[in-house]
Amino acid sequence: MLDSIDKAILNAIHWDAKTSLQSVAKKIHVPLSTVHHRIKRFEELKIISRYHAKIDYSKVGRPIQGFILISATNILPDGKKVYQNDILTDLKKIDSVEEGFIITGTADLMVRVRVKDLDELNELITFKLRKIDGVGATQTMMVLKESDHQPVV
Numbered sequence: 003m004l005d006s007i008d009k010a011i012l013n014a015i016h017w018d019a020k021t022s023l024q025s026v027a028k029k030i031h032v033p034l035s036t037v038h039h040r041i042k043r044f045e046e047l048k049i050i051s052r053y054h055a056k057i058d059y060s061k062v063g064r065p066i067q068g069f070i071l072i073s074a075t076n077i078l079p080d081g082k083k084v085y086q087n088d089i090l091t092d093l094k095k096i097d098s099v100e101e102g103f104i105i106t107g108t109a110d111l112m113v114r115v116r117v118k119d120l121d122e123l124n125e126l127i128t129f130k131l132r133k134i135d136g137v138g139a140t141q142t143m144m145v146l147k148e149s150d151h152q153p154v155v
Contacts, residue, residue, distance in 0.1 A: 007032055009155045011040055012049075016153040019053040064098075064116040066123065067145040070131065071109035075138040084136030086110055092134045098126050109141065 004012070010030040015021060023041070027034040044050040059065060072093075074086055086104045093102045093113050102113040117123045123142070131137055 004155060007036065008040060008044075011037055012044070012155045013153050015041070015050075016151075059116050063118050066117045066119065067148065068115050068117075068123065069143045069145070070113050070115060070127065071105075071141040071143070072111040072113070072131070073108075073138040073140075074110040074136050076136065078135055082135070086136075089134060089136040093131070096126065096130050098122065098130075 007030065011026060014026045014029055023037045024034055027037045030037075041050070059067065072089070074089055075084065077083055090102045090104060090111060093099050093111070098115045098117050100114045100116050102111060104110065105112050115123070115126060117126060127140060127142065131140060
């Protein structure tokens with residue numbers, strides 16, 4: 003279980019993983035050694051599994067973000083059975099797919115995509131996504147505005 007210091011450290015590095023341990027210690031009013039040892043423990047326990055950069059996708063040519071809900075067809079016309087994990091593996095091979103999820107509800111899977119324009123989105127859905135065995139109906143939702151991710155520890 004995490005205590006208040008653990009949560010404060012995780013919140014601090016969530017916003018800027020490159021911030022110095024000294025800055026974190028100063029911000030949450032604990033010794034530097036406490037921050038160092040707790041972060042090492044987080045890494046050992048896989049509470050922190052990696053550090054990554056927040057990319058401004060508009061500056062790298064992929065300003066359009068969307069979510070695509072996918073209904074899976076578990077049995078193909080030839081009788082072959084397709085599992086959601088297999089579909090997800092194939093979806094992640096598409097370069098415009100940022101991440102994918104197996105979900106509950108009216109759809110079976112959901113992917114987050116990033117594209118340069120609507121023509122690329124159309125190409126993605128029509129010629130790449132729908133060619134994957136097991137992909138049935140799709141529903142696309144476009145992101146109009148995104149908020150910063152909030153840590154929930």
